[in-house]
Amino acid sequence: MSTSPPPPPPSSSKPQATTTSSSPSSSSQPPAPPKILENDPARTGYDPSLKWYFNYFKILTGQITPEGIEHYREDRYKVHEARDCAKCEADRDWLFRHSPVVRFLREKTAALNGQLDETNVVCRRCPGRIFDDGTVLRQSGGFSPDHGIVLCANEFRNRGHLEDTLAHEMVHAWDHLRWNVDWMGGKDLKHAACTEIRASMLSGECRWTRESVTRGNWTLTQQFQNCVRMRAIQSVMARPTCRDDVHATKVVNEVWDSCFSDKRPFEDIYR
Structure with a gap:
């Protein structure tokens, strides 16, 4: 760098x-x-x-x-x-x-x-x-x-x-x-989806205290997983090769199990 x-x-x-x-919008065509x-x-x-x-x-x-x-x-x-x-x-x-x-x-x-x-x-x-x-x-x-x-x-x-x-x-x-990593998804959006899952999971931005106090999300069940998934989907949607939210969700789901379980370089989720 x-x-x-x-x-x-x-x-x-x-x-x-x-x-x-x-x-x-009621159009069936992708919006401009x-x-x-x-x-x-x-x-x-x-x-x-x-x-x-x-x-x-x-x-x-x-x-x-x-x-x-x-x-x-x-x-x-x-x-x-x-x-x-x-x-x-x-x-x-x-x-x-x-x-x-x-x-x-x-x-x-x-x-x-x-x-x-x-x-x-x-x-x-x-x-x-x-x-x-x-x-x-x-x-x-x-x-x-x-x-x-x-x-x-x-x-x-x-x-x-x-x-x-x-x-x-x-x-x-x-x-x-x-x-x-293939950041822009020119070859495969799975790279972008995986690193976004890992970054949201390991950074601490989805911990319960931040979600509850800052964003008003007081959900107890699956709060952490839902936050990581949502933030990963939104970030993948920003890639130029991503068609829409359905496409982003599909890619995130495809890599979810392997990437959500990968905590490297940490040994566990500490934040």
Whole structure:
């Protein structure tokens, strides 16, 4: 892995999808890719020429649409980019020194002649994408085999969230060094499905406390397996060779038993 900053990565922590409006489709043909929306104050109510606190008041009083709120959020991320990246870098450096899972994965990556440090684990602002079908896609990080790991500084709630994301991407890095993963699925999406299962399983992002407190999922039975499966499916769907959610689910199911039981380089699931 080189030390130059990563481009938009081929593998990312689970995209966070939210809905700003409903747009049902009854067509039997595959839908055209949704268009990315630019802000129109006449449509959204959000006027970037106003002071932020005027727009914030408009949000509180219901004068800005859900789409407009997302545009407002993106603009505030731009304003706070330097602050967010500085905080991300400080947390990253702390985790490299003190986090057991991050230190362990760093050592195991080094044993495969890989290097992960501040030169190729970088913090950046990651723009969200707002589509005309009502969805908003965000990500908290990504891995590029040619460049390293990008951490999306504007998306982290706290250091624990960053730790889960960094561990997720470090599992991808270890997998790539160990098996030379076909990330884009040009030959076989099973590679991508397997590494996504393993990254969600081993990083700690699907542990019950995070699912319950952060996402409001208080299910006790099969919660962990369901979370890993869901996140793997969503990540596989982001590959250009994946046709739809049915295709992604099929591929994940095909590799589930072998990949969910593969805990390397750990001996067990500790998070």
